[in-house]
Amino acid sequence: MSQRILIWDIPTRIFHWLLAVSFAGAFLTAESERYRDIHVMLGYTLLGLIAFRLVWGFAGSRYARFRSFLFKPGEIAAYAASLLKAKPAHYLGHNPAGSVAVFALLALGLLTGLAGVIVFRDIGGDVLEELHEMAAYAMLAVVALHVAGVVLSSVMHRENLVRSMITGLKLGLPNAGIRRAHAWLGVIMLASVVAFWLGYPATGPTPQNMNVTQAEHPHTTKACS
Numbered sequence: 001m002s003q004r005i006l007i008w009d010i011p012t013r014i015f016h017w018l019l020a021v022s023f024a025g026a027f028l029t030a031e032s033e034r035y036r037d038i039h040v041m042l043g044y045t046l047l048g049l050i051a052f053r054l055v056w057g058f059a060g061s062r063y064a065r066f067r068s069f070l071f072k073p074g075e076i077a078a079y080a081a082s083l084l085k086a087k088p089a090h091y092l093g094h095n096p097a098g099s100v101a102v103f104a105l106l107a108l109g110l111l112t113g114l115a116g117v118i119v120f121r122d123i124g125g126d127v128l129e130e131l132h133e134m135a136a137y138a139m140l141a142v143v144a145l146h147v148a149g150v151v152l153s154s155v156m157h158r159e160n161l162v163r164s165m166i167t168g169l170k171l172g173l174p175n176a177g178i179r180r181a182h183a184w185l186g187v188i189m190l191a192s193v194v195a196f197w198l199g200y201p202a203t204g205p206t207p208q209n210m211n212v213t214q215a216e217h218p219h220t221t222k223a224c225s
């Protein structure tokens with residue numbers, strides 16, 4: 001008999017919502033020099049979160065482990081076919097189509113963030129600047145597909161996946177659930193991110209970096225008149 005069981009541990013849920021906030025915030029603050037500090041701060045947060053997730057993909061609870069949603073191409077194709085027949089197979093963790101988006105989001109987040117750091121430290125040049133921007137837009141496209149997939153799956157399976165990513169719960173057989181939520185680790189994660197945000201040094205735009213040359217290369221703070 002199905003009942004509500006715990007699928008997503010707390011660190012995975014906190015990771016997810018902080019990742020979404022960091023990505024959205026970094027994207028919205030990307031264009032303007034005025035918000036560059038916030039942009040960089042959120043970009044570093046996103047990198048830290050992904051670093052955590054890479055470890056948690058091996059050390060985390062059952063459905064957080066990469067092994068549990070690493071599907072073979074045949075399984076992904078079979079799932080896609082079941083979607084087309086409007087009879088998608090049900091998964092308690094990530095489904096095969098969703099898992100492709102999850103790995104793509106982690107990879108693109110890592111690429112965008114690392115390219116951003118290189119640009120910020122002035123060791124990359126124009127190519128890295130382009131790469132940073134292109135990776136960010138590619139990630140935006142995958143986020144759109146990801147959200148559309150979540151909505152579609154929720155409708156097809158008549159289960160609210162967004163609520164599950166908040167509460168951690170899904171309907172399933174009792175012995176399929178995870179036993180521990182790892183709440184302590186979630187608290188440490190949240191506290192670390194908040195402490196990082198509160199302690200982040202704000203340099204802000206200076207008269208020097210608002211001049212014409214700097215407007216073309218707004219990540220540098222050197223004065224050149």
Ligand code: HEM
Pocket residue numbers: 023026027030031039040042043044046047109112113114116117118119120129132133136137216217218219
């Ligand atoms: C991973 C999340 C991030 C996203 C989604 C993102 C997105 C973007 C986008 C779209 C732009 C282009 C803005 C424009 O049109 O001019 C940009 C520029 C920039 N980003 Fe990021 N970024 C991220 C992370 C970072 C990080 C971690 C850093 C540095 C540590 C960084 C530093 C910069 C800098 C310095 C620029 C300006 C580049 C230039 O001179 O044109 N970003 N970012």
Ligand code: HEM
Pocket residue numbers: 012015016019020021023024053064093094095098102105106143146147150161162163165
């Ligand atoms: C804005 C940027 C977003 C990014 C970068 C992102 C990224 C991710 C990642 C990496 C996962 C895998 C979680 C894990 O196993 O660690 C995931 C899962 C999930 N995301 Fe997002 N997400 C974003 C926005 C959203 C939004 C806005 C929603 C709600 C509509 C959402 C709903 C979900 C749900 C429900 C899952 C679990 C899917 C399943 O049941 O298999 N995400 N997301």
